[in-house]
Amino acid sequence: MTQLLKIALPDGSVREVEPGATPADVAAAIGPGLAKAALAARVNGELRDLARPFDGDAELSLVTSRDERDALELARHDYAHVLAEAVQNLFPGTQITFGPATDDGFYYDFAPAPDRGPFTEEDLPLIEHEMRRVIARDEPLVREVWDRQRLIDWFRAKGESFKAEWAAELPDGEELTVYRSGRAEDAWLDMCRGPHLPTTGKLAPDAFKLTRVSGAYWRGDQKNAMLSRIYGTGWLSRKQLDAHLVRLEEAAKRDHRRIGREMGLFHLQEEAHGSVFWHPKGYRIWRALEAYLRRRLDAAGYEEVKTPQLMDARLWEQSGHWGKYRENMFVVPDEAPSSEEGKPVITGDADLMALKPMNCPAHVLIFRQGIKSYRDLPIRLAEFGTCHRNEPHGALHGILRVRQFTQDDAHIFCRDDQIVEEVRAFCDLLDRVYRELGFDRYAIKLALRPEQRFGSDEMWDKAEDDLRAAVVAAGRATEEFGWEELPGEGAFYAPKLEFHLIDAIGRTWQCGTVQADTVLPERLDASYVGEDGQRHRPVMLHRAIFGSVERLIGILIENHAGRFPLWLAPTQAVVATIVSDANDYAREVVEALTRAGLRAEADLRNEKINLKVREHSLAKVPYLLVLGKREAEERTVALRPLGADARQEVLPLDALVERLRTEATPPDLR
C-alpha cells in the first residue's frame, strides 16, 4: 500500500497526493485557473519547478505572477536561457558558459565562434527576433538529473569546453541538472541549477530587450579568456518593460556629467584626463561641503593637518606601497629636466619621488614627531588630502572615478582597547553626515583579508573582529544596511568597512570607509609610551566619510538631479528684474543677501521675465526673486521657489533676507 504524501498549503489546508505527484498536479487539483497561472512552486521554502515531484511531505505555496520577486527572478533566468538558445541557433560554434538573472534583467556570457569574433550591438535585433521565435514555440523546460561524467562527456562531444570545465569542477554532493527546451532527444539544453518556468511560452515576447554587449572574463578572472556578454532587461509585461525604459531615460537626465556641464559646475578634458577642472559654481559646492565637514570633524575631536604631495620613494618602500601599490603611483624623478631640445627628461639615475596615492604614511610621520603617551590617545589627524592614483584607463568614470581626488581622510591613532569604541563613534558620525546630506540609504560591507597582504593571521583576526563588533554595537549590521562580509576584498594592510552610496542608475560606489591597521604603524615604527613605561604600537584607523570629495559631489548631483538643497546650491538666489527701473533696487537686494552670507546674483538683462524664469529654472536656481515696478516702489520682493507650479509670495526685503539666511543654514548649524 502506497503512503500518501501530505501537502500543506498556505491557507492551512492539507492535501494528500500520490508519491510522484508534482506541485503542478496540486495546482490542477485546486483549479484550472491556478494551474494556468502557476509559474513555479515554493516547496518547504525552496523555489522549485512545478513539474518536479515532491520528495516527501511538504509545505507548498504556488508562485504566480503576483509573487513579483520570484516571478521576475524566474522570468529573467529563463530569458537568459532563451537568449543562449537563440544565439546558438543563429551562430553555430558559439559556446555557452553562464547566464544569470540580474537586478533588472539578465545576461549570458558566450565564447564566440573563432571565425566570428565578439558580438556587437548590431547583432542584437536579430538575436531578439530569434528569442521571440523560441518563446513562441512554447516548449516545456524539462529538468533532468545527469551524473557528472555524462555532463562532461556530452559537453566535450559538443565542443563546449567551458561547460565541460565547469561540470568537472562543481562541488560533489550537489545534484547536477540540465534543462531541455522540449522533450525531443535533440532539444537544446543547458546545464543549469534551475528552477525554470514550466514552458518558454510563459515569457512575454514583448517584455524584454537586449540592451548592450560587453566583454567579461571567464570566471571573472583577468587571466582567463575574454568572453562576449550580452545584457538584456526582462520583465513580466510590456508595460513593466516600458516603465523601466522610461526610468532609464529619466536616470540619464540625472547623469552628473550632463548636469555638471549644463550647470557649469566642472569639466574634464584630454590634457588632464581623470582630473577635474572645477568651475566657480562647482567649487562653491565643494567649499560648502568642506566647511560643513570641517566643522563636524572639529566637533568630533579631530585635528586638521596638511602634508606633502610629493615624497621620496624611500618612504613608499618603507610603507609597503612600493611593493604592493606601485602600479597605481605616479613616479617623478627628483631632477631638473634637460633643457636641450629633444633630450629625454629623465636620465635614469635620479632619485625617485612619488605623488602620494594615500595620506596615511604622512600622518604616521606627524604622529612620530615627539614622544606620545598613552594619555594622548586617541589622536585623530584629519586632512583634506589630494591623492593621485594611476588608475586603469577603462576604470575612469566622470568625476566618480578619477586619477586625482581629494579624500576627507583621517587617521585615528589609538590603543587596542579603544578600537571598537572609535569605530562605533565613526559609524555614528558617518550616519549623521550621510543623513544630513540627504542620503538615507547606504550599504555597509566588511571587506576581509585579501590574498596579498602584510601582517600575521592573528592581527587580521583581531582587526576583522573589532570592525564587525563596532558595526554590531552601532546597530547597523542589518539587512536594512545591506550588511555583508566580502572575503578577500580588504586592503593589503587592513580589513575595511565600506560604506556605499548609489548613483542615478543604481550603480553603487564606495564612499566612506574605516580600516583597522596594525601593519603601517609597525612598518613606519610609530609608538607610544604606555602606562607601564614601555613602548607600544598604536593601532591606526584609516577612515573617510565622503571618500573623495569629487565622488561625493558626483553622487550628490545625481541624487538631487542638480536641485541641491539651499545650503549647497551654487547660486542660491537670482534677483531678476522685469523693468530697468528696478535695477538699482535689485543691486541693493543682491548686496543685502550677500552681506547675509548668501550666494546671490542679479539678472538685469533687457529680457522678458518669461525668459529669465525659464533660464534660471533650467539652471536649477532654488529661488528666483522677481522685482518689478511694484516691488521697487514698496521695497518688497516676489519670491518664486524653483518649480513650474511653485507658488509665489511677496514679502518685505528684511523678512526675505532673514528667511533665506535661516533656510540656507547648513544642517549642523541649525
Next chain:
RNA sequence: GCCGGGUUAGCUCAGCUGGUAGAGCAACCGCCUUGUAAGCGGUAGGUCGUCGGUUCGAGUCCGACACCCGGCACCA
C-alpha cells in the same frame, strides 16, 4: 589593461553608395521696458579627435594612437 561602440560649430545632432560641410538652440548685433518656463529681425561661427595610408579627390574607405561611453577586471 581587456571587449564592444563613439569623437562633425559652445550644446544636441544631420551628412546616402568618396566630389573640399548643414539644422535647432546658444553666442554676437539691432529693435522691444517687458509681470512668472523660449518676443522679433539680422550676423558670425567648423584645419569634421590626432597622425599616417588608399585615391585625381577623404567628414565619408583602411591603419595606428589619444580621449569619451557601456561593461569586465581593478578601485575612493
